[in-house]
Amino acid sequence: MNTPCYALVDCNSFYASCEKLFRPDLKDRPVVVLSNNDGCVVARSAEARRLRIGMGVPLYQVRDLIQRNEVTVFSSNYALYADLSARVMRTLEEMAPAVEIYSIDEAFLDLGGIETSRDLLDFGQEIRRTVDRWVGVPVSVGIAPTKTLAKLANHAAKRYGRTEGVVDLRDPARQRRLLAITPLKEIWGIGSRLSARLEAMGIHNALQLANTDPRLMRKAFSVVVERTVRELNGEACIGLDEIPAAKQQIICSRTFGTRITDYRDMREAISDYASRAAEKLREEQRYARVVTIYLRTNPHSDRDPQYSNAASTELSLPSNDSREIIAACQGLLRAVYRDGYRYMKAGVMLNDFYEAGVFQADLFNPGQERPHAKALMNTLDQINHSGLGRVFFAGQGIRKEWGMQRAHLSPRYTTSWKDLPLVR
DNA sequence: TCTGGGGTCCTAGGACCC
């Protein structure tokens, strides 16, 4: 049996790199990408990071800094990032025997057995060159016997220029040296709450955590922390998941571009989110029984009266038909909507999923067949995935005055025919 | 004035049953 060996490949400043790819004029220039509604900074190019623009800060707090330094600002262009992500992942799948897509910009590779046939630092550099040539997005590579250590190796590859973007952390002595200079909150699985509790116990860095007794850590915290301790010591506890688990929940929620004060606008928004959620559900090829909506005012405001509420219902039969899910959400909205508030956000949640044909027929509506429903939803999805335009239900609204603010949106270069870049 | 969105896993505790 081989010692396990994982690589973590992570795109550098992914969203910012995607934007730069189609804007060669922005090479070596600071770029930031904003969250939905242009609220917070969620990605920064290396140049922007050097200006000390923080991750996750609200835009209004860094507006001066951005203007003074002529930072180029983009709204999130999720269609573009998802498409480029798929290209990166396809490239990695061609290069490694087993790949787990961990997030939009990261993948774990199983390198077990490869080290006998080739030098892993070389292999890491080959990954970097290939992704750069085929897709144009820069990546870093961390290599280690456990996923938790591979994560840390990747951090190091990003942080220290001398590594040239690849760190091989298989050597235990090297692991200990890196752990000794790694703060707790940089460890995968240790967030701010656990960091604070560990600090209070006198544990201040990753090496000190690695040196604790894993069984005691399980008692004091949970099995999650126990696994982290073992992984830091090179004992692989978390395997590679090539096939993503089926989703258990689908959420579609948004902060509105402007506050909603009108029932009809709220009904439009809820219908729109319901339709998006149903679309995602069909992509999963699942049917949901439980539908939930929630809405709330702005909790940061101390002037406006506050209200937040949620409501759920169980469909008589699990469904992924947009019309049924929209109707259920509109019914729930009538129950929880109150006049006289300035609503900031609402959402639709789907739960309790079934595969086609496995659920019990409704006792009171036996044989409730909907022969045309599937064909109609298929047609809808095909049109909406064609890149030619979208069809939608009238209840979703046409003008969408409550819709997202995206003042700095780039074209959908790769997923919309009308946005194809032109070379003159 | 302005603060994202979408997920997962684990645990404790209550409800319920025999």
Place this chain on the structure above:
DNA sequence: TCTGGGGTCCTAGGACCC
């Protein structure tokens, strides 16, 4: 004043991730 024990299931809440 006295009032078992053990098991399962479900849910809410906390913590984490990107």
